[in-house]
Amino acid sequence: MNPLTRAELPSEATALARFLIGKLIVRDAPEGRTSGRIVETEAYLPGDAACHAFRGETPRNRTLFRQHGHAYVYISYGMHRMLNVSAEDEGIGAGVLLRAIEPLEGFDLMRARRGVERLTDLARGPGRLAEAMAITMGLDGDDLCAPGPLWIADDGSPAAEIGVSVRIGITKETDRPLRFFERGSRFVSGGKALNV
DNA sequence: CGGCTGATGATCT
DNA sequence: GATCATCAGCCGG
Secondary structure: OEEOOHHHOOOOHHHHHHHHOOOEEEEEEOOEEEEEEEEEEEEEOOOOOOOOOOOOOOOOOHHHHOOOOEEEEEEEOOOEEEEEEEOOOOOOOOEEEEEEEEEEEOHHHHHHHHOOOOHHHOOEOHHHHHHHOOOOHHHOOOEOOOOOOEEEEEOOOOOOOEEEEOOOOOOOOOOOOOEEEEOOOOOOOOOHHHOO
16 A cells, blocks of 8 residues: 555546546544545536635635645535545645545444444445545645545555546536546445446 | 435535 | 535335
8 A cells, every 4th residue: 555645646636536536545543544445536627616616715615725635624514524635736726526435444443433334335425435534624634645644545456447427416517527436336326327 | 226305504695 | 594516214116
């Protein structure tokens, strides 16, 4: 398991969203380590009305404007946290939403946090992923390319076959093909029709 | 299964 | 005051 450096990450949101499929996200918490293979992402681009950065920088979305490879965390529907990766150069607001992982380490910790047993229910969907990985608002702004509580890595596993679809659950710019996923994975959200 | 709905609060207008 | 990158639970077929 090799930590990813910033230089290895594409600094364009669509390319980064594709690149992250099959990579690892690792959470080192006081209770222990949980990690997973990223199997589903969505890109939110500069000039994209669905992107939180669309109306300019605010206190909430400021990490979207940081150099690519920082964690942008926010709360959705008052209760779910979403984990994103800032995607472009300093000053350009764009991000990649992590929507699902295939759990690799810390199954029981994830089960305890989620309150469910089934492996495929632990981190399928962005809210579930964040809960399983104990993503808190305190992680907003964390550098994913540096040692710390949350980081990304490559385990050298073969490149997955990547499927593409429109993004899920948004109300603007609904026709853009900016959702990426590992084809056929049981750990992808959105139902059978959305994993081919 | 698929479809619908209530929960719930930060954020911005 | 409206909006919202979600989820679990419930209902019907």
